[in-house]
Amino acid sequence: MEETDQSNSYQVKLEGFEGPLELLLHLIKENRINIYDIPIALITRQYLAYLDLMQSLNLALAGEFLVMAATLLLIKSRTLLPQVSSEEIDPEDPRHDLVRRLLEYRRFRDAADEFEAREAIWRDIFRHQAPQEEENANEVYLVDLNPFDLLTALQKVLERVPKEKDMLITTEVLSVKDKIQFLLDRFSQEESLEFDLLFSPKEGRAIIIVTFLALLEVVRLGLLRVVQPSLSEEEEGTIIILRTENLGTTVASE
Amino acid sequence: MEEIELRAAIEGLLFVSGEPISVERLSEVMEGVGRDRVLAALADLEVGYRQADRGLQIVQVSGGYQMVTRPEIAPWIKRLERIRVATRLSKPGLEALAIVAYRQPVTRPEIEEIRGVDCAGVLRTLLDRRLVKIVGRKEIAGRPMMYGTTRDFLQYFGLPDLSALPTLKELSEIPTEVEMSPEVVQVEEGLPGPEAAVDPVEQAGPEHA
Numbered sequence: 001m002e003e004t005d006q007s008n009s010y011q012v013k014l015e016g017f018e019g020p021l022e023l024l025l026h027l028i029k030e031n032r033i034n035i036y037d038i039p040i041a042l043i044t045r046q047y048l049a050y051l052d053l054m055q056s057l058n059l060a061l062a063g064e065f066l067v068m069a070a071t072l073l074l075i076k077s078r079t080l081l082p083q084v085s086s087e088e089i090d091p092e093d094p095r096h097d098l099v100r101r102l103l104e105y106r107r108f109r110d111a112a113d114e115f116e117a118r119e120a121i122w123r124d125i126f127r128h129q130a131p132q133e134e135e136n137a138n139e140v141y142l143v144d145l146n147p148f149d150l151l152t153a154l155q156k157v158l159e160r161v162p163k164e165k166d167m168l169i170t171t172e173v174l175s176v177k178d179k180i181q182f183l184l185d186r187f188s189q190e191e192s193l194e195f196d197l198l199f200s201p202k203e204g205r206a207i208i209i210v211t212f213l214a215l216l217e218v219v220r221l222g223l224l225r226v227v228q229p230s231l232s233e234e235e236e237g238t239i240i241i242l243r244t245e246n247l248g249t250t251v252a253s254e
Numbered sequence: 255m256e257e258i259e260l261r262a263a264i265e266g267l268l269f270v271s272g273e274p275i276s277v278e279r280l281s282e283v284m285e286g287v288g289r290d291r292v293l294a295a296l297a298d299l300e301v302g303y304r305q306a307d308r309g310l311q312i313v314q315v316s317g318g319y320q321m322v323t324r325p326e327i328a329p330w331i332k333r334l335e336r337i338r339v340a341t342r343l344s345k346p347g348l349e350a351l352a353i354v355a356y357r358q359p360v361t362r363p364e365i366e367e368i369r370g371v372d373c374a375g376v377l378r379t380l381l382d383r384r385l386v387k388i389v390g391r392k393e394i395a396g397r398p399m400m401y402g403t404t405r406d407f408l409q410y411f412g413l414p415d416l417s418a419l420p421t422l423k424e425l426s427e428i429p430t431e432v433e434m435s436p437e438v439v440q441v442e443e444g445l446p447g448p449e450a451a452v453d454p455v456e457q458a459g460p461e462h463a
Contacts, residue, residue: 018369064371104368108424111356112348114420115411119348122412124328124338125313128272149331157272177386186398188391221381246387246404 012075020068021105023050028102035102038095040079073097111216145239147216153195153239154212160201163209174206180215187224187243188211195226215241223247261295265321268299274409275442276317316408317415340410343383350376351385355407356422359389359400377401385410 017023027046028035038143054061060203078094145153186193199208217226225242255263264280266304296319300312313320323331332339343351349374353365366373378452380401382385389402403416413419 017367021370026288062371068370098287101368101370103368106358108352108368110423111352111420112345115348115352115355116343116345118411118413119342121325122410123342124325124331125412126323126328126331126337128269129336184388222384244385246381253274 019062020047020065022109023065024068024102025106025109026071035099038099040072040076040095042226044076045089047072050174059108073239141157145228149211149228150216150226154208156191157196157199157201161205162201174210176210176217179211180218182211183218184223187241187247189242190240194240198241221246255284255287257291257298260284260291261298264292264295265299267321268312268321269428271320274314274316274320276318279318312413314414315412316405317325344376346371346373346376349380351380351403351407353382354386354401355403355416355419358402359392360402361400363398365401453458 017026024043024096027033027043027050028038031042031046033039033043048069051061052171054065073100076096183198191217201208204209215224215226219226223244223246225244226239227242228239264288267275267280267283272414273356277289277292277296280296281287281289284292303311309323310321311321331337346369349369349447351363353368354360357364360386362373362377365377381388384404384406386401386407389415390400391397392400407413408415
């Protein structure tokens with residue numbers, strides 16, 4: 001399954017290294033380095049050489065790789081500096097933190113391998129494919145709206161926007177992300193909400209559309225559902241937005 | 255009710271249910287037949303299926319019992335139309351999922367700290383596939399969302415519950431033939447666990463040999 005990597009660079013995978021920790025572990029393994037006693041000069045040199053290679057192949061590097069390069073150089077400089085001879089000798093090995101991170105990452109990488117093995121087995125195990133019965137068979141049958149129905153509903157909302165507001169140029173920065181946050185907050189407290197109540201005609205077209213886009217995204221993520229109860233053959237109820245069980249409720253603050 | 259009848263009834267219930275069904279629920283459906291008898295019947299069924307080269311088996315998954323096929327016959331099952339086989343998860347996906355599974359509830363920055371890379375895309379995929387869900391917000395600056403695993407996660411990996419997760423490997427596995435610098439060995443007696451109470455897996459972690 002494709003993942004959209006949201007880092008700012010295009011990651012063409014060179015030997016499958018998604019991040020600096022992976023690369024370091026690879027180098028450690030290749031060179032049979034003892035992870036508890038990393039020869040920092042060697043590893044830094046090799047790491048930087050790898051980055052050079054990636055750059056010469058015109059692969060843009062994720063920021064994290066560069067941060068790690070800086071970290072390695074910093075550690076190396078610390079190991080090279082003469083020890084301050086006083087009572088307050090810093091006992092901590094400058095490599096300590098890096099080793100901790102590598103070990104921790106490796107734990108989860110190993111765990112991921114075990115997951116992969118389990119996944120392989122369980123992909124081949126099937127259960128009775130009963131026709132999907134909704135848990136709420138007793139309730140009114142809820143129809144999930146398709147995008148076109150949603151657009152129609154949006155249009156109705158936009159029709160109610162007062163004419164003046166149409167032309168209003170707003171200096172407010174509109175962000176779909178903010179509206180997504182808004183939706184998630186709202187629905188962490190409420191189970192359901194009428195579609196229409198999400199929008200206020202006074203807000204103007206732009207805000208309404210941004211809110212709508214945010215709603216589409218949240219629905220796509222499976223956190224909310226937009227439904228319309230079908231009351232009878234002819235009649236349909238008002239459109240409602242429901243929270244799904246993928247969206248937890250607000251954690252009570254401690 | 256005779257044990258034979260009970261066993262047959264439960265077998266049928268497992269078949270029809272499709273989804274894992276708990277002992278409690280079975281007991282309820284069987285009009286209050288005791289837990290012990292239900293468990294015994296389940297054990298009988300499980301052994302029976304296992305010993306007799308059947309295509310089906312009875313497993314404990316996601317808090318209940320389920321009747322499923324055995325992996326050996328998978329090639330044939332896949333040839334049925336309407337059967338969708340799940341796409342495998344990618345390595346980054348599995349890593350992020352492992353972190354969520356063992357550290358839940360966990361925030362995205364916490365996951366990224368461990369993996370060393372951005373995890374937004376990976377998490378979105380896991381959410382899409384219903385393997386993780388948002389379980390709340392951490393009450394710190396920025397109120398980041400926290401993630402946890404779902405029932406579907408348990409089903410996907412055939413786990414009865416979270417405590418069945420394989421123990422995370424010891425952090426301080428020390429290769430015998432190598433000498434270490436003493437400072438470096440300070441690495442972790444035990445890892446900081448999540449603030450909220452989680453499943454027993456955390457206790458079954460590095461502290462225990």
